[in-house]
Amino acid sequence: MPTDINFPPRVEYFRLQWIDYSGVLRVRIVSRSVALDLAKNKQSYTLAQNCLIIPISTAPACFPDGIEEWLLIPDWKSLRVCGFKNNYASVMCGTSRAGFVASSARCPRSRLCDVLSEFGSTHSYSIMLGFEIEFSFLDQGFNIVACLDQGIGYSTSTGLRGEMGNILDEIVSALKVSGIEIYHFHVEMADQYEIALSPLPPMEAIDALIMTQETIRTIAIRHGLRAQLSPKPVGGGRGPKNGLHAHLSLNPAQGNENHFLAGILRKVRSLCAFGLANYDSYERVAGDCAGEWVAYGSGNKDLPIRQVNHHRWEIRFLDATANVYLFMAAIISAGMEGLLSQRHLAMEDCQVVPSALSFEEAKRQLGEKGITERTPKSLKESIDAVTEDKEMKDWVGEELLTHYVRVKQKEVEHFGKMGEDERRIKMLQYF
Secondary structure: OOOHHHOOOOOOEEEEEEEOOOOOEEEEEEEHHHHHHHHOOOOOEEEOOOOOOOOOOOOOOOOOOOOOOEEEEEOHHHOEEOOOOOOEEEEEEEEEEOOOOOOOOOOHHHHHHHHHHHHHHHOOOEEEEEEEEEEEEEOOOOOEOOOOOOOOOOOOOOOOOOHHHHHHHHHHHHHHHOOOOEEEEEEEEOOEEEEEEOOEOHHHHHHHHHHHHHHHHHHHHHOOOEEEOOOOOOOOOOOOOOOEEEEEEEEOOOOOHHHHHHHHHOOHHHHHHHHOOOHHHHHHOOOOOOOOEOOEEEOOOOOOEEEEEOOEEEEOOOOOOOOHHHHHHHHHHHHHHHHHHOOOOOOOOOOOOHHHOOHHHHHHHHHOOOOOOEOOOOHHHHHHHHHOOHHHHHHHOHHHHHHHHHHHHHHHHHHOOOOHHHHHHHHHOOO
């Protein structure tokens, strides 16, 4: 528990932050004196029943069971100075339902904490996690920003010489103030940029991810632009499709890592409900994005999982609409089951690029490698998969999964009635 001395000396305000089931960052700001009282347990901080369950499609309307009181539980180990506003600091919080026996049963961050504790007690591996964040700059009318030095392709210097390059420099400098180490940043493709974070233990990595996303958005808006992390920033089938790729490794390598991978591959269809967490996320179920077939391949970006080496993988079926605490709790649980059961990795390391082939030829070649399952093509399909998955219910917790699925079913219902552009604009207001 920190004392006043542990708080950064120039910080006047503290952002109490949590991520709801829609992947939206929510914030309450308190003064230094209130933060100190919270740290010393002299007072608690309460929220209403809508703190986790607001669907994007119906916001601000939501559908609670009734009147409930919730508590924010700050994790003071996550405290970081906000590089985009140096007299502010942020602290990530869990949520707890007051007066409820299993008070944290619906909290994604708490669930990940429990999963990591279980993993640490049963395995000698340490998990490291890093993220690649893809984003685009839009103007006030939600159109791709036109500039003289427009980004035109992968890793070109075009797109970095003008104002966009200055904005990226400012973002990276702010992240340094926040103590977040950048691995690299570059032009990903036309109208799309990427910032990759250096690896950290899972909870720290996700906390750093959230600070990075907020820093990107905040600095862009100061330049009169919208930094969009949404999977579909542009309509009409045009433009980039933004992903959020997670690099997960087991360390040190011990020779059993294929069991972990096999556990994850067995559950990809259910896991998509957490990683591709909203309606337009499934625009990325395509080649060179999240992949259309449940498979893995060394160096193969046409699949949901790219193997970097035998104990490190790039998980590609993830975007900024996800609650990443919940997603990683589910991923690690699936991998842990694979380790505990010594699950056999039945499919081969896939070097086929399905998107370069006809459907029938891809199906034939992949079938020869034991690859037969398709990635879900819609949020409804992945929600149906996770609802029927009894193991996932045990791993995530019935309370959490039930309320999460309710929110996602509302998204399916209401977003399905919207036109493409109405839905896109709604998403862009949040991501």
